[in-house]
Amino acid sequence: MTSTSEVPPFPMPRARGCPFDPPPTLRGLQREGPLAKVELWDGSTPWLVTRYADQRAVLTDRRVSADMSNPHYPRQGPGIVGSLSFIGIDDPEHARLRRMVGSVFTVKNVAAMRPAVRRIVEEAVDALLAGPRPVDLVEAFALPVPSLVICALLDVPYADHDFFQTRSRLVVNRTTTGEQRTEAMLGLADYLGGLVAAKVDDPGDDLLSRLAVRIRAGELTHRQATDVAVLLLLAGHETTANMIALSTLLLLRNPAQLALLRDAQDPVVVTRAVEEMLRYLNITHGGRRRFAAADLEVGGQVVRAGEGLVMPTDIANRDPAAFPDPDRLDITRDARHHIAFGFGVHQCLGQPLVRLELELVYRTLFRRIPGLRLAGDFESIPFKHDALVYGVYELPVTW
Template sequence: MTVEFETLQNPLPGIPMARECPFSPPPEYKQLRKSKDWFKVTVMDGREVWLVSTYKETREILSDPRFSSDRTKEGFPFINQSQKELVKSSPAMVTVDEPLHSEIRRRATYAFTAKKVEALRSSVQQLVDGLIDNMLDKGGPVDLVTDFALVIPSTVISGILGVPPEDHTHFHELTNKIFTLTNGAEGVAAGRLGLEAYLRELILKKVDAPQEDLISKYVTEYLNTGQLTVEEVVTQVRTLLIAGHETTSSMIALGCAFLMEHPQYREQLRRGDDKTAAGAVEELLRYLTIMHRGMIRLALEDVEIDGHLIRKGEGVLCALNSANRDETVFPAPDELDFENPHRNHVAFGFGIHQCMGQGLARMEMQVAFKTLFTRMPDLRIAVPVSDVRFKTDITVYGVHSLPVTW
């Protein structure tokens, strides 16, 4: 269906708009990118914010310090209940500006360097092989989310942080409570409080018995020295635990669903080498862009972008999924090319808040996709794709479950 631009009303009713295809952004974005006018969209708290749909302007805004991520600033537009709830805790790196942002980020970056990530590759390979062995032993149909996609990043981030991996169902359920858009204020609050109580207990245990993990480093270097309070450590660990498992598991499951529905791409991946697998991950990240609700910022002063004046106090929502299909940057945005991938996509954001775990996420996905479709070349979705429940009701897009067989 072609959406006529004239049918779009300003302000647009809300985000996310409905999709026509579960693997592509709402069709309206194509028209918005072509428009000379800018559109506003109404967000959860009833405010109208500018909706930015193009690549160049998205990167300009996300790298401009005149646009704030600080949710405590007066008039910051909340696009969902989780943002409103999480701001009640002590500041998280993703919701503050400089200089506090760098101070918070610096304490954790050492655990996500390229060297650290590569050192984990063989254990991730072992984990992935073990999960595939289990599925083969069990026999289909199995749920690829619970038996594969969720386990990989949950186990890996648990290992880095020092969270018992067997608790992953528990912390995933609490995470879901926070990010389910239909959960209501009380449900979201229960999720946050539950997850924070769980982490507080874990952190306090490490005070008595520190180990070789990131939580223990927070405890020995920052908590015990009085540089951070327990609540500040809780927030930092919460951010890493959520970001480290929810996003990557969604990308693995959604990426697998896409590859099973598009055998030509699955074959390219299966026949190619590790470089092809790395290319597949870049293209899937760009094409599927799971952060489908966009990145919100608040203008701290009047700023002119592309001839449009954004006034001090106005909100701006950068639609990463639209920017990643911008035809002025990506010549064939609706096709994937694993041999010549577009590495300059914005699936991990842009600017100072660009994803800290992107190297880790890439490595996990490379191992997961390549190994799964090499060892299970006949893997297919066990139900009609129209019966698959896509996560339109969660902040991070993906699938709720994915029955597969072979």
């Protein structure tokens, strides 16, 4: 067993000048073996699962738990406690809660949303073209697009976006204190709880109303419905906004790939570009977290009951055993087997919607603004090295 003094801290810093790539220490651990001990913010030392096949195996193993309320769960930071709705609990309750909103995010239902999402993207590009230059693409495009989409789906007033975006940023920032994070979560819960309560008396045709109907039927408590609403609002705009901005920057740094995407007549090229971006980049900075509810073997190593498990997506999706030449960005690659959305029963519920948003952004933004380019030096772009959800704080562009 490695001594605590030799255990590296996690998450690790990325190499200077390589903001799109996994940290070198993670790469080294992957080369050394399938498991390694790492030290988290609270001094705990869970196992880091370094390889693609082992991460998939762990994420589908019934002896592994996602229960965030359990003291063995390797938490992301102070103030992050409780279940965070169904993503932080195990079956059968996880499956019961997930089914209540899952039908909204089926491939068929998301496909029916295409005209509405396309209109949001087109209008956001209209606003870019009509506005000043240079402009911060994060504030003017990457953040409004998914925020408008999830607000329409939930029937949350977009006029309140400053309120929920500010609190969302506090929740996902690693430097936020436990007290600040708790206060931000309580603020979101109070806000969305009020909207849910209003839907109980006057339901409509939206996702919050679906939850309200479940409350009236006795299938959900108001607290459970509110927790689901907070999860969907947070996940529905924060991760996608960062993915839009980060992938746009990556394409601007790879003009040959951008030209191939912009000029593509075959829709398969755009679809594959979405999957390759999801594989190549990593938005979930802190890795997926689990703990062993019973003894199990991972990569030839016995993991004892109660030991934590951390699975960083960035090195799994750059594993050469799963993706040949993994550090090469290739939008023609068939990368559909990536695990950017996780794997198993807890994989991201909203992934069809994320794929639709990214596809429409890539189809629209670069064709309508073919001269899009950075307004300033790449070295001056502020990356979110301090956040649980990785991206850029600002992306100044012009054309």
